Amino acid sequence: MAVNRQWILKKRPVGDVAPGDLELVETPVPVPGDGEMLVRNIYLSLDPTNRIWMSDMDQYMPPVEIGDVMRGGTIGVVEASNNPAFKPGDIVQPAMAGWQEYVVTSAAGKVAASKDTPMLAYMSGLGGTGATAYFGLLDIGKPKPGETVVVSAAAGAVGSIVGQIAKLKGCRVVGLAGSDDKCKWVVNDLGFDACINYKKENVLEALRRECPKGIDVYFENVGGEILDAVLTLVNLEARIPLCGLISMYNADGPVPGPYMFRNILMKRVLVKGFIVIDYLPRWGEFMRDMSEWIAAGKVKWRVDVAQGLENAPEVMQKLFTGGNTGKLVVQIGPEP
Ligand SMILES: NC(=O)c1ccc[n+]([C@@H]2O[C@H](COP(=O)([O-])OP(=O)(O)OC[C@H]3O[C@@H](n4cnc5c(N)ncnc54)[C@H](OP(=O)(O)O)[C@@H]3O)[C@@H](O)[C@H]2O)c1
Secondary structure, eight states: OOEEEEEEEOSOOSSSOOTTSEEEEEEEOOOOOTTOEEEEEEEEEOOTHHHHHHSOSSOSSOOOOTTSBOOOOEEEEEEEESSTTOOTTOEEEETTOOSBSEEEESOEEEOOOOSSSOGGGGGTTTSHHHHHHHHIIIIIIOOOTTOEEEESSTTBHHHHHHHHHHHHTTOEEEEEESSHHHHHIIIIITOOSEEEETTTSOHHHHHHHHOTTOEEEEEBSSOTHHHHHHHHHEEEEEEEEEOOOGGGTTOSSOOOOOTTTHHHHHTTOEEEEOOGGGGGGGHHHHHHHHHHHHHTTSSOOOEEEEEOGGGHHHHHTHHHHTOOSBEEEEEOSOOO
């Protein structure tokens, strides 16, 4: 019997994801029915939001139910098809195929992978990561030439792309990241103007030094103390695309609100949360611009690829310890 390995959510984590919260099980490889296809997953996207989906807090999608396959985005290859729109060998992105080796689905996005645009590009710069950076920064942040843009988790999947787009728009770009190596990468390779290692420096003092004209746009990925430091230095009519709050995802109970909340009033700051799927109707705009920027070498994407579906829960922890640089992905099986 051909086997499908799957990660099942066994119980809701308390704090960090712990052994026993998920269980690796083996089931028969599913058989596609009429209009369906069998997809072998090759790469699995690991995202901070996986931790949110494991919880039963009020969120933007239903939580993963106990006993269900863990939700996750993948890219894979069609192995068998009863759907005339797809044939074996097609590279596809099924909607949330999950943490498993095989999935049966009737719909998926086809991907034109090539030597210049490999499958992994669609998991990073040309995927949800790139779109999150693009729409959050441009649609909400609306950066203007000469403005100062600050981005947290700057060496991560989304943050590294945000900073590069802001540079293209003529801004001064200051990142925050958790190691000197990460800071060197975003400044030397990606063209950020400065990067603050928030684990080593006093963030408020460092932001004052690196943002002498104040902060016009803050692309928020983390929350907590960094948000307070930024709020202290925002300019009149600053914009804060609220993309994520990773410092709070493992919190077991209420977390303190920002102490500098009052500056949102004093400085007439726009703070707007967004979820990238809100922008699905506008995906074409993103693909048009980002494909061009990547092809021209103006935006670089980087992936951090770990091996083996069996390691997914442990690898996911890197998002919370800062162990990843660029987009974190698990390779489940070989590329065709
Ligand atoms: N709204 C949306 O549609 C959407 C879509 C995708 C992602 N997001 C959000 O965007 C953020 C980044 O996601 P990503 O996929 O690009 O992940 P990522 O940045 O590649 O990885 C997460 C990074 O966050 C940093 N981090 C972790 N805990 C932190 C803390 N307590 N304080 C400061 N930094 C911390 C770590 O880097 P350091 O070494 O620098 O600490 C880690 O590498 C997350 O908040 C995520 O939920 C939102």
